Amino acid sequence: MMALILFLSFVLLLIIGFPVAFSLGVSSLIYIVIKGIPLNIIPQKMYSGIDSFVLLCIPAFVLAGNLMNTAGITRRIINLSNALVGFIRGGLALANVAASMIFAGISGTALADTASIGAILIPAMKEEGYDADFSAAVTASSSTVGPIIPPSVPMIIVGTLTGLSITRLFLAGAIPGIMLGFALMGITYYISAKRNYPKEENFSLKRAFKALYEAFWAIGMIAIILGGILGGVFTPTEASVIAVIYAIIVGTLIHRELKFRDIPRIAIESIRMTTSIMLLVGFARLFAWIITTEKIPQLVAQWILNISTNPIIVILLINLVLLFVGCFMETIAALVIFVPVLMPVAMKVGMDPIHFSVMVVLNLVIGLCTPPFGVCLFVAASIAKISLGELVKTIFPFLMVLIAVLMLVSYFPAISLTLPNIFLGR
Secondary structure (H helix, E strand, O other), X not given: OHHHHHHHXXXXXXXXXXXXXXXXXXXXXXXXXXXXXXXXXXXHHHXXXXXXXXXXXXXXXXXXXXXXXXXXXXHHHHHHHHHHHOOOOOHHHHHHHHHHHHHHOOOOOHHHHHHHHHHHHHHHHHHHOOXXXXXXXXXXXXXXXXXXXXXXXXXXXXXXXXXXXXXXXXXXXXXXXXXXXXXXXXXXXXXXXHHOXXXXXXXXXXXHHHHHHHOHHHHHHHHHHHHHHHOOOOOHHHHHXXXXXXXXXXXXXXXXXXXXXHHHHHHHHHHHHHXXXXXXXXXXXXXXXXXXXXXXXXXXXXXXXHHOOXXXXXXXHHHHHXXXXXXXXXXXXXXXXXXXXXXXXHHHOOOOHHHHHHHHHHHXXXXXXXXXXXXXXXXXXXXXXXXHHHHHHHHHHHHHHHHHHHHHHHHOOHHHHHHHHHHHOO
């Protein structure tokens, strides 16, 4: 009964427009008051949720991404992508996806990808003759690559929850992320050719080398972050701080588009973004503690395993649950709540925890561009100046491609486990 009150109050608060973090907090408070639990449990559980050294890399990666945008690094990544694929039919749309794949190696968040790349490419695509809904659909769907290709904020959250190696999780996301990118390029090209969208001038090796030269420092950041983590030179948390220092040096001394007077403003914006993430993690951890107290994980596990103990069926059921959850709940909150619930079920049917973690993250980032609460949909529609309904219709084939990749990753563990096993051993 108490669990029902908890979930009903949470859903009701979402429906009336409460932010996800406060919906989690208020519904948890209602439960605690009714049960007569001392209120000091709230700060205790929230603090325990964010008291992690690994989580320190989130504010630094957010700050590094914001510094990059101001320093012109994002624009250079887009120029490089356009130089490489712009000559193909629908080249600017393909450049959008390629830029997301490169940008993913730095920012680690889908929303940052949608906002930064979308702000530049959606108006440019519309000006070149692309339909506004298609431009927004490409931008929103390709932003899902960001949290899969390392570094990845959701992977950091999963590692914090489970104690799994962040480096191993980063490596596990690399091949699925690249598969996502190329699959989205495939559907983008198909639609572009069908609609006869424009293409840029013929491929020029000179132009490509020039764009590569201009984007050298952006590529260098990716190499330093990933090379340092994989080589054991520094931890993901240390890598995030190095990324900030690198972005400041490149932006102020090399590109000279970042002014020292801009840094306090960028830092304040990053603090606001980080605060919202940490508040969400804290409230989600409190909510997850209540769910555990009510033995919901055991009930869910029993329900799924009562339906079937066949790994194929169980994996399908987990995917359906997570895809549904992703339509209504923010990624980080869903991770904090559902990873502890579903991991025991996955382990019982023989899933590797790293493989399971990648599958969960992939499921929930797809939710970022699914109605009714896909945050990337709202951002892309706003930039493109179209209604959410228009965008939802156009993004449907892209969602089908994302789900197809999800099924491949779910049923072929080698896709996510090969790189971790090669670099770090079994």
